[in-house]
Amino acid sequence: MRLLLVEDDDHVAAALVTVLTKHGFEVRHARTGNEALDALVPDGRGPYRVVLLDLGLPDRDGFDVCGQIRHRGGIPVIMVTARSDINSRIHGLNLGADDYVVKPYDMGELLARIHAVARRGVAPADPGVPPAERETTAARLSRLSGLVLDADARRALVHGRPVALTRKEYDLLGLLAQSPGVVIRREQIISEVWRSSWEGTARTLEVHVASLRQKLAVPSLIETVRGIGYRLVLPPEPTERAEPAGPGPGPG
Amino acid sequence: MRTRLLGILLALMACVLVALGLPLAVSEAAAGQQQVLVDRMDDTARFAELAQNPLGQSGTATATEQLRTLDSETERYYDVYGSPVGVFELDGQPLTADPVSWTDADRGISARAFSEALDGRRSANPAQVWPWQTGRMLVVASPVVWDGDVVAVVVTEAPTDALRALELREWLVLAGGEAAAVLVAVAAAALLTGWVLRPVQDLDKVAHDIATGRLASRVAPAGGPPELRRLARAFNEMADHVELVLDQQRAFVADASHQLRNPLAALMLRVELMGMELPEGTEAELAGVRVEGRRLAQVLDDLLGLAVAEHASPAGGPTDLVRLAVERADGWRPLGLERGVELRCEVPDQPLLGLAEPVAFGSALDAVVDNALKFTPRGGRVTVSVTADADQVAVAVADTGPGITEEERERIGDRFWRSPRQQNSEGSGLGLSIARTLLAASGGTLTFAPREPGAEAGGTGGPTGLVVTLAVPRA
Numbered sequence: 001m002r003l004l005l006v007e008d009d010d011h012v013a014a015a016l017v018t019v020l021t022k023h024g025f026e027v028r029h030a031r032t033g034n035e036a037l038d039a040l041v042p043d044g045r046g047p048y049r050v051v052l053l054d055l056g057l058p059d060r061d062g063f064d065v066c067g068q069i070r071h072r073g074g075i076p077v078i079m080v081t082a083r084s085d086i087n088s089r090i091h092g093l094n095l096g097a098d099d100y101v102v103k104p105y106d107m108g109e110l111l112a113r114i115h116a117v118a119r120r121g122v123a124p125a126d127p128g129v130p131p132a133e134r135e136t137t138a139a140r141l142s143r144l145s146g147l148v149l150d151a152d153a154r155r156a157l158v159h160g161r162p163v164a165l166t167r168k169e170y171d172l173l174g175l176l177a178q179s180p181g182v183v184i185r186r187e188q189i190i191s192e193v194w195r196s197s198w199e200g201t202a203r204t205l206e207v208h209v210a211s212l213r214q215k216l217a218v219p220s221l222i223e224t225v226r227g228i229g230y231r232l233v234l235p236p237e238p239t240e241r242a243e244p245a246g247p248g249p250g251p252g
Numbered sequence: 253m254r255t256r257l258l259g260i261l262l263a264l265m266a267c268v269l270v271a272l273g274l275p276l277a278v279s280e281a282a283a284g285q286q287q288v289l290v291d292r293m294d295d296t297a298r299f300a301e302l303a304q305n306p307l308g309q310s311g312t313a314t315a316t317e318q319l320r321t322l323d324s325e326t327e328r329y330y331d332v333y334g335s336p337v338g339v340f341e342l343d344g345q346p347l348t349a350d351p352v353s354w355t356d357a358d359r360g361i362s363a364r365a366f367s368e369a370l371d372g373r374r375s376a377n378p379a380q381v382w383p384w385q386t387g388r389m390l391v392v393a394s395p396v397v398w399d400g401d402v403v404a405v406v407v408t409e410a411p412t413d414a415l416r417a418l419e420l421r422e423w424l425v426l427a428g429g430e431a432a433a434v435l436v437a438v439a440a441a442a443l444l445t446g447w448v449l450r451p452v453q454d455l456d457k458v459a460h461d462i463a464t465g466r467l468a469s470r471v472a473p474a475g476g477p478p479e480l481r482r483l484a485r486a487f488n489e490m491a492d493h494v495e496l497v498l499d500q501q502r503a504f505v506a507d508a509s510h511q512l513r514n515p516l517a518a519l520m521l522r523v524e525l526m527g528m529e530l531p532e533g534t535e536a537e538l539a540g541v542r543v544e545g546r547r548l549a550q551v552l553d554d555l556l557g558l559a560v561a562e563h564a565s566p567a568g569g570p571t572d573l574v575r576l577a578v579e580r581a582d583g584w585r586p587l588g589l590e591r592g593v594e595l596r597c598e599v600p601d602q603p604l605l606g607l608a609e610p611v612a613f614g615s616a617l618d619a620v621v622d623n624a625l626k627f628t629p630r631g632g633r634v635t636v637s638v639t640a641d642a643d644q645v646a647v648a649v650a651d652t653g654p655g656i657t658e659e660e661r662e663r664i665g666d667r668f669w670r671s672p673r674q675q676n677s678e679g680s681g682l683g684l685s686i687a688r689t690l691l692a693a694s695g696g697t698l699t700f701a702p703r704e705p706g707a708e709a710g711g712t713g714g715p716t717g718l719v720v721t722l723a724v725p726r727a
Contacts, residue, residue: 103513
């Protein structure tokens, strides 16, 4: 999943880029409003799914940049800013921000918001890719790993072989398959699959992941990212198509 | 000040008027009397002249004729003027006298003047006649001289009624004039004190405004003495400076709270990164670091809140505090239930209007209720009540928490202060400070008192809990 981070403070940006990269996001960092608007010009590397926008920019007003981004396309914007007063929040949301996070934020909360906003937003088409070559996440998943999710029967097919999954196992796999390459944090999985925020479910999660790996029998499909969570890893593209080296290319 | 200034001016004016008026009144009286005396002396001199010839050449026919004339003249004089007049021999026996009852000039009120006339002097210069001396007579005696010898004495006794009436009239005119002068003086003094005190009143009002938070208030350039105008200008400069310093302080706090967020955000992100690399079993430590980070963020939020509260303008109209209190209490009740604390609302049925800005007052009440819920142990109770007296509407929040000691009461509500016994509770120590600042902006006050023992719940003896009262002026 590709993110655009607009942040003038290099220290915050460096830390945030590292954290987001660790979570499997591909992050482009823009220091100024103009740089951010330039970055939105399609470059053939896939559209951005979310823009993280700091309001305190050196060259332009952050609200103005937000309006411009909305104007250019439907990329969801999360305002990540030190301005905590209620008027800034209201103004930001009115201008078209999809969410508003005040610094200093909790990492887990920011990631959850990124996921929530990305889930809501329809992945915009990348004009750099011819329409014929666009493919859905599910299609790419099937093409690269042979994994197909049958939502009606709540079962998975691996290279055409049906795999019987329990309800929780299916939900878990479905969550990971939504954003291949992106690390889904443990607490997010626990929230979404077990509808609980209880830490004690962590062991249950490990058991389910182990069981899922065994049933799917695709080696290194589900990767454990230590200290963070799990992600679905797709094999590299076999074709010569210009894919970036990032772990989660394409339209999410 | 006004009364005193008026008093001093009027006292000075009164002194001047008395100092001028009394001698004037006396000299008027003296002039009036002098006029009468001169007339009487002329009269006595004429009679003395008339008597000169017949008395000096007595026995002749002409003398007898002249005596008769004198006699008729005195009689007519007495009839016309009502003043007794007589020609007396040297031993005081009358030669001719009207009225006839006057038989001895050497006795009674005419004795002194008579004896002076015997010595050949014209008596004059009797004591001054005052309007209140009823029955006083002005006695004038004149010797009748023949060949250098005193042969008789003419005495007149003039009644002073007309003179005294004249004096009284003149004095009334004088008093009237002085009264008019006093009135003019009062008016002038009132104008003068008004002119002098106007800048002082303006200063007083503006100083009060500034003290109650209306920092933009300034003394308008107005009249008054140059010294006070200078004072007003200096006061405005001072107020400008104070406002500037306060603005800078606020801006500093806001900036600091703002600028600290980026480093704190970077720090917390680095902590997260490090946490991913940490071995198993360090989650508790990591969670601790996160909590500290959130606490720091909370302090920054509250600091900013305080800076914003201090900047709040004291706009606000009549607000129904009963409804506001009920709304806020309803808002907090679920949290109270979660913590096992009952939140009660004791309010009158009819609305009580207080002068307050609803959002600011609501925020202040929130801070106070939050505080009460935080310190009330499970099973306790927080009571929100609204009361009013003649000048104020008060919202009181009483809890059954540990309360505060006398020394703590001095400090509660100070920025960053926490009870030493509650040092480890959540929060930044700014909540009540913000509440106080928000209230002060609309002329309200925040007071703290120990909860009356036994007022509720049977009274377990000893003060338990704290009552925080938010009072605003009644609308």
